[in-house]
Amino acid sequence: MYNVWKNVLAEVEQKVSAANFSTWFQDTSLISTENGSIIVGVKNSFYVKQLRSKFIDIITDSLIKNGIEVKNIDFEVQSTNKSKVRPREVTPFPDSIKSHTKSIKKTFESKSNNNGLNSKYTLDSFVIGSNNDVAVAAAKSIISSPGTRCNPFFLYGGPGLGKTHLVQAIGNELVKNNPDYKILYTPVSQFYSDFIDAIQNGKGKDFNRKFEKLDCLIIDDFQFIVGKEKSQEEFFNIFNNLYQLNKQIIVTSDRLPSQIKTVDERLASRLTMGGAFDLQLPKFEDKCAILRAKAELIGAEIEPEAIEYIAENVNTNIRDLEGEFSTILLMSEVRGLTPLELIQNGSANINHIRKPRLIPSKQIVEKVAKYYDLPVKEMCSKSRVAHIKTARQVAMYILSKELSLSTTKIANEVGVKDHTTVMHGIKKIESDLKLNFTLRDQIEEIKEKIYG
Amino acid sequence: MEIEVTQDKLSKALNNVSRIAIGKVTLPVLNNVLIRVDNNKVSLVTTNLDMAVIDFLPVSDSKNGTVTVPAKLLAEFVSNLPKGEKIKISAKDAKVTISTGKYKSVINGSPSDDFPELPEINEKEAVVFKMGIDEFKDGISSVAIASSNDLTRPALTGIYFNTDNKTLCIAATDGYRLAEKKLIKNVESEINVIVPTSSMQEVLRAINEDMEEIEISFNNDLVRFRLGEVEIISKLIDASFPDYRRLIPKDNDITVELDREELIRVTRLAALFAKSVNGSITCESKKPNTFSVKSIANELGENDSSIETEVDVEGKIRLNSRFLIDALNALNDKTITFNFSSRIAPVILRNKKNQDYTHIVMPLNS
DSSP states (O other), X not given: OHHHHHHHHHHHHHHSOHHHHHHHTTTOEEEEOGGGEEEEEESSXXXXXXIIIIIHHHHHHHHXXXXXXXXXXXXXXXXXXXXXXXXXXXXXXXXXXXXXXXXXXXXXXXXXXOSSOOTTOOSTTSOOOTTTHHHHHHHHHHHHSTTXXXXXXXXXXXXXXXXXXXXXXHHHHHHHHOTTOOEEEEEHHHHHHHXXXXXXXXXXXXXXXXXXXXXXXXXXXGGGGTTOHHHHHHHHHHHHHHHHTTOEEEEEESSOGGGSTTOOHHHHHHHTTTOEEEEOOOOHHHHHHHHHHHHHHHTOOOOHHHHHHHHHHOOXXXXXXXXXXXXXXXXXXXXXXXXXXXXHTTOSOOHHHHOSSOOOHHHHHHHHHHHTTOOHHHHTSOOOOHHHHHHHHHHHHHHHHHHOOOHHHHHHHHTOSOHHHHHHHHHHHHHHHHHOHHHHHHHHHHHHHHHO | OEEEEEHHHHHHHHHHHHGGGSSOOSOGGGGEEEEEEETTEEEEEEEOSSEEEEEEEOOSEEEOEEEEXXXXXXXXXXXXXXXXXXXXXXXXXXXXEEEETTEEEEEXXXXXXXXXXXXXXXXXXXXXXXXXXXXXXXXXHHHHTTOOOOTTSGGGGEEXXXXXXXXXXXXXXXXXXXXXXXXXXXXXXXXEEEEEHHHHHHHHHHOOTTOOEEEEEEETTEEEEEETTEEEEEEOOOSOOOOGGGGSOSOOOEEEEEEHHHHHHHHHHHXXXXXXXXXXXXXXXXXXXXXXXXXXXXXXXXXXXXXEOOOSSOEEEEEEHHHHHHHHHHOOSSEEEEEEOSSSOOEEEEESSOTTEEEEEOOOOO
C-alpha cells in the first residue's frame, strides 16, 4: 500500500504546482483501499477540505492508473506522533536502545524469547565453586519455586564474577520450565533510558503498566541507578507492585544497596529483605575448574599445567580469566604450538593483567587517603587512632601488592620510621582480609579507583 | 467586492489576523488574508494550516465578493493611514484598490480560489464550554508560562485541557515546572486534549476590553474559540500528556506563608548572584521565624536575604531562580504558600486564599 501511494504521489507531483504539492501532499498516506473505499490519512483537519475540493480528481485518476478500485475517497486525520522522528533515535548508541525497546514490546506481545535473556547463559555452564555455592543454591530454589523464598533475590559481587550469567541462567531456566512465564531482563541503564523515553512520549503510565504483567523482573547492574532519582522512584513503585503480587524480582549490583550512594533507604532495605548473596573471587581450585569447564565447552585441548599457570596468574576476575584463556588458545592456534609450549617459551605473558600499568606510589597513597576521607598528611602521621591506622596499613598493603615495593621504600612513602612496622601492617591486613569482607570490598574499590 | 469601514476597526481586525499569515509556509496564498463579503457580513480570514483566525468586521456598506491580499502589506498600509478616516476597499480581477480621502493605493491580490477552505466544527458533536473572558485570560496566561517549546516533545508544547471530578482544568509543563489551573467547576462534559500553546497565545492576543465571554468548542482534532467578533480554529496536538497529577507531591511537610512581592524582590536579588550557576538559589526555612534566600557566585560574591515568617519545620531546597520568579508572577495574592520538603521533591506554590492555581517547580540536585 505504501508503494502504491508513492506512485500516486509521484504522479500528483507532476500535475500540481510544487508549492501545492509540498503543502498538501507531504504528510499524506494511504490508510485503506478495501472494497474501493479509499481512506487517505492527512495531518490535521485543515487539510481535509482542500484535498477534497481541489485535488480529489487527480488522486482518483492516479489511484485508478495504479490499479486500485475507487468508489469513494475519504480523508482521515492520522496520528502523527508515530511517524515523527523521536529525538532518542539520533542520539548515540541508537541500536541498543532501539533493539531493547523492541524486545520489551515483544515480551509483552508474545511469549517468544525476546525477553532480554541470552540463551547462551545456562545454569549448566555456570561453574559452581566455594566462591558462589550459596548464591547458586539460592538460584536453584528460585527456579523450583519462583516468588516464594529468596524474593527479592539480591546478587552482588565485583565485575566479571558471573552475576549476569547467574541471573540470566535463572531466567532461562524459568522460561524452560514454563514457556508462559513472563520475564524481563534489563540492565538498569536501559530501564532508565526506556523510562525517559516513555516520559518524553507521554507514555509514563504505560511504562509502569507494562511491568505489572511480569512474572519475573531481572534488573542488572543496579548500581548505575545512582543520581537517577526519578527512575529510582519508578523502580520502587514497580518493585512494590510486583512484590505484593509475589512475583520474583532479581537484582544484581556490584555492591550492597546500602553502599550505593543516593539509594533511598526504603528501597535499600527492601532489596535485601530476601537475602543478599555475593559472588566472591574464585580461589585457585575454582579457577582451574572454570577453565576446564570452558575448555570442555569449546572443545579445546589444553594441558592441565597451562590451566594451572593461567589460574595462578590471573587474579582479577573470571572475565579476565576467560579472556586470557581465549587469547592463549587463539595464539596456540595461530602459532601451531600447544598452550603450555607458548607459556614455556614466554610468548604468553599473563602478568600484564595483574599490573595493567605502573602507578606512581604517591598516587596510590593519595587515593587511599581520599577513599578514607583523610588528608594524606594525617594518614601518614604517627596517629594510632584505629581508622587512621587501618587506612595507613591498607596503603602499605596496596603499595606492596601492586608495586612490589620494598618495605623500606613503603615505610618512606607512608611516613613510618621502620620497615618492620610496614611488615607488620601488611601482615595485619592480609590476615584481616580472610575474615573481613568489608575490608576486602574496600580494597577492591580502592584498586578500581587507582586503575580506573 | 467592496467594503467601507473606519480605519481603526479595519486596522484592529487586520492586526488580529495578519500575525499568523507571516509564516515560512511554502504556499504563497497562505501569506494572504481572505476578505469575504456575503450579504453585508464581512470576514477577514488567515490560516497557516495549523490554525485559522477569522475576524468578522462591522462595516457600514458593502458589496458581495471575495479576494485575497498579502496580509502583512495590507495591515501595515492601513495602520499608517490617519485615524478615524473612512476607508473604501474594492476589488476587481484581483486588483485591490484601497482609498481614503487623499490616499489611494492598488495592491495586487490573488483570486480566492486558491485559498484553502477551513475545517468546520461539528456543532452537534462538539463539547462546548463558556466562560468569562477575564478568568480565561488569567488562567491561560498563568499556565502557558510553564509550557515548553521543545518540538521534539510535542505533548509539552501545548496546554492540556482536561476534566477531573467535574472540573475543567488546564495544565502545562516543560519538565522542570508545571502549572495547573482549575478553570471551570461543575462541568458536565469530559474532555482530554492538548491545544498548541502558540494557538492559545493568538487567542490571548485577540482579546480586547470590549469582550466579555469566550466560547470554546472541541470537536475531533479541532478546537474553536469564539470571542467577540474573532473566531480562532486550531488543530489539537496529537500526543498524550503526562499523568501530571502524580507529579504534584502529596507529602511535602514544610509550609511557609510568604509575602509575594517580598519574595519576588529577594529572589531577584539572589538571582543577580546566581547567573554563573544557572540561576541556582537556595531557599531555607529556619526556626522560629526566618525564611532565607541565598546564592553564591564565586567570582562575584554572595547574597543572603531573609523574610520573617512563621516556621514550624526547618528545611532547605535549591531552585532555579528564573522558574521561581515566573511562578511568583503567575500568582496574584498578597500572601502565598511555599510548600516543600527536604527530600528531593518539587516545591508547590499557591495563593493563600484561592487554591485553584498550582505551580510546582522541580528542585535542582544539590
